[in-house]
Amino acid sequence: MNRKTFYITTPIYYPSDKLHIGHSYTTVAADAMARYKRLKGFDVMFLTGTDEHGQKIQRKAEEKGVTPKQYVDDIVKGIKELWKIMKITNDKFIRTTDKYHEETVQKIFKKLYDQGDIYKSQYEGWYCTPCESFWTETQLVDGKCPDCGREVELTREESYFFRLSKYQDRLIKHIEEHPEFIQPVSRRNEMLNNFLRPGLEDICVSRTTFNWGIPVSFDEKHVVYVWIDALSNYITALGYMSDDDSDYRKYWPADVHLVGKEIVRFHTIIWPAMLMALGEPLPKQVFGHGWLLLEGGKMSKSKGNVVDPVVLVNKYGVDAIRYYLLREVPFGSDGIFSNEALINRINSDLANDLGNLVSRTVAMIDKYFGGVIPEDRQADAIDEDLKSIVIETPHKVEKLMDEFQFSLALSEIWKAISRTNKYIDETMPWVLAKDEANRTRLAEVMYNLAESIRIVSILIQPFMPETPEKIWNQLGLTAGSEATEWESTKSWGGYPAGSRVSKGQPIFPRIDVKKELEELEKMTGVGDTAGVSRGNGGSRHGDPEIPKDKKADSGAQSAEEYVTIEDFGKLDLRVARVLDAEKVEGADKLLKLKLEIGNQTRQVVSGIAEYYAPQDLIGKYVVMIANLKPVKIRGIESQGMILAASHDKDLALVTVDKGIVSGSKVR
Ligand code: MSP
Secondary structure, eight states, X not given: OOOOEEEEEEEEEOOOSOOOHHHHHHHHHHHHHHHHHHHTTOXXXXXXXXXXXXXXXXXXXXXXXXXXXXXXXXXXXXXXXXXXXXXXXOSEEEETTSHHHHHHHHHHHHHHHHTTSXXXXXXXXXXXXXXXXXEOGGGOBTTBOTXXXXXXXXXXXXXXXXXXXXXXXXXXXXXXXXXXSXXXXXXXXXXXXXXXXXXXXXXXXXEOSOOOSOBOTXXXXXXXXXXXXXXXXXXXXXXXXXXXXXXXXXXXXXXXEEEEGGGHHIIIIIHHHHHHHHTOOOOSOEEEEOOEEOTTSOOXXXXXXXXXXXXXXHHHOHHHXXXXXXXXXXXXXXXXXXXHHHHHHIIIIIIIIIIHHHHHHHHHHHHHHTTBOOSOOXXXXXXXXXXXXXXXXXXXXXXXXXXXXXXXXXXXXXXXXXXXXHHHHHHOHHHHTTOGGGHHHHHHHHHHHHHHHHHHHHHTTTTOSSHHHHHHHHHTOOTTSGGGSGGGGGSTTOSOTTOBOOOOOOSSOOOOHHHHHHHHHHHHSSTTXXXXXXXXXXXXXXOOOOOOOOOOOOOOOOGGGOOOHHHHHTSOEEEEEXXXXXXXTTOTTOEEEEEEETTEEEEEEESOTTTOOHHHHTTOEEEEETTSOOEEETTEEEOOEEOEEEETXXXXXXXXXXXXXTTOBOO
């Protein structure tokens, strides 16, 4: 018999320099769901990946003096590594730079063009040259660029447009007829009232102002708009329009696209309209979760206080971090990340409630019965309440998981754990153990404890990849056996007679709160509330605006990130005099500089054109890295890099404050 399929996706991530704990939130949630569905017997397809095209990436690569592909390759490696560390069990990882994806996006674009859903027209709008961004009249602030505040010009650019307006009525109808399509309900109302009902306009779906994107196959000076490119990943990954589309036929439509709330509108308006145009079924659900924020609601983009999931996993283990993420914040709402809340959760829920329950039970079975609970046991009416509460738990968990209520599902499991701890207090095994006449009763109490822990250990599997097996080892259970199957949680008595427990390490050691907070503070530089930024892929033309934190970088460093004086000594920093400067043709951001260092001259390409006019640079004494490996930028060799300070949209060159000969060493 064919198993039921379940197709779940995360958004594909911008390759920003560092993914933070907020990014891990979406993926951990999707992973918990994928694991849960697998445990329930579904044939699961869990997709994640990276969204690698666009102007921002092109610029960053230029700044670094590498090609966009080199730039993303490096970061994508780190992202894959992070998912390994977080124990993410994705079945596929798609990169939008994968050849098969690019080819299919071209086919999709062509098909929509051939059938008239994409057409060529003039894009008319306000253009901010320094930002290379288009704005509509209403987006301008006092007639100036809303991003940088500078003058804008009215421009016309030939572009391709997608007939989004044509699908407005069908979209509204679909959303109204399928209340489950956009979840939670608040996001559904927001889409209907704020976007769909006021009316949709056709959207511009190609760009000519940069080239790091998928070329339009029949008009190569255009690249496909990043969101058309990115959204298509959900079907290109399954082989849509390719020679082997068996996965597409098997898994599409997706059961759920899990996305952060700020990108719900792309997933519930542009994406379904594209699918309607392609004549394909729509995903069954788009679930928009909330954000993990800083205390005070502020999010920080600055590196110093971004919470690094790897640091946390190394300190506390992956299960503790995953537990915290899914327990602390009701899925759908925003939540606050704080070190203190994390440590408190670890101490109270994990070390105390669960960890102690396991160690105490195992220690008692060991002490009273030499590790094996006797089969001769005597039940009592007092046991019934425990049994009924624990046995109800899997049903409640399933219902809540089906509604993406991770936090509530965990809370139900912890109710069962608390009830079991209370059972120890009620039955007082240490008193029973004093009299040999209570031996059968004591055996029953031990059995009930072991059985309750067995059930709990199975239910926590979607959330915690490591703990269940640790518990099974202590209880004498074997992974993969009947006693560890999901369905076995629904009837009491699955703990196999004759199992031998063995004492082990505490599964969650207690943490010294004060000491740990001080240590975390040193590492993050932000006291007990570490900052969580919201990705720094940044907003592209037409992307939703994300609140930005204007705070300066704290400059704080984690212990692992210090460099030694030897490391620093490897850099050959020199004072250089600017002999000449000129704009690089076709690149609005770049200047080509001729520099003098002592009796040598060097050519350096630098991304400072927005901030300095070429003539103003001539004669300046700047600081350069003279031993940087030369690279080609836009075909021009750059033999080093000059230093500049930057903050938000501002940039200032590093210069020396009195005349000193060029070539002088900077140390
Ligand atoms: N590339 C787009 C998605 C394209 S999907 C066709 C994108 N990428 S992202 O890297 O900026 O974000 C990826 C996911 O991380 C999004 O779901 C986003 O909401 C989530 N998060 C990033 N910061 C977050 C928090 N601080 N908290 C919770 N989730 C957040 O958007």
